[in-house]
Amino acid sequence: MRVLLVVRPDAEAKPGGDVVVAERSLEALRAMNVDADLVATSAPEARGYDVAHVFGIFEPEFARPQLRALRASGTPVVLSPIWWDRSSFFVMSPHLERALRGGDAARALRRIAELREAEERLCARPGRGALRRRAEQAALLRMCDVALTASEIEAFACANGLRAPELPYVVAPYGVDDDAFAVERTEVRSGVLCIGRIEPLKNQARLL
Secondary structure (H helix, E strand, C coil), X not given: CEEEEEECCCCCCCCCHHHHHHHHHHHHHXXXXXXXXXXXXXXXXXXXXXXXXXXXXXXXXXXXXXXXXXXXXXXCEEEECXXXXXXHHHHHHHHHHHHCCXXXXXXXXXXXXXXXXXXXXXXXXXXXXXXXXHHHHHHHXXXXXXXXECCHHHHHHHHHHCCCCCCCEEECCCCCCHHHHCCCCCCCCCCCCCCCCCCHHHCHHHHC
């Protein structure tokens, strides 16, 4: 079997979790003696492959040409959507970031409490941009033959939030690096550890 794994064209310049999942999938497939290749391009050439696997519809401008090229080749397409509804994020994130500016912790806590109370009202009407983006992502999801989600929750979100319940969903949980937990730690720790790139999408402002 020959498998083509496809990631966004800016993967090298902007590495992220989607790229890590693709790279580890490549390693696992090759360890199973599967003939697998990984490409970062908007125009993947899938002729000669038995299946193609696209990672992510969160950036429609990247996923759209990838899926169109694969559909044109006639190659069966597996898609890892890596999707969640970001509508409330786009509404709340600017408010939270403004609340954390200035260094006055007491004032920031008061403002965040106010935002928590107002969240349902603020997020009741997503902007037209958010709705348009969701519609684009829904159309992309329907272009695949099988959706490979990381959890039942993601499958439910795609089936309902993107209104694509007719697709076959297969849950494939992400793995964990054993090396990250191999060292036995004896010191006492407390608090919350957040691991990830510092950026609005990781929502560290809300976590804080």
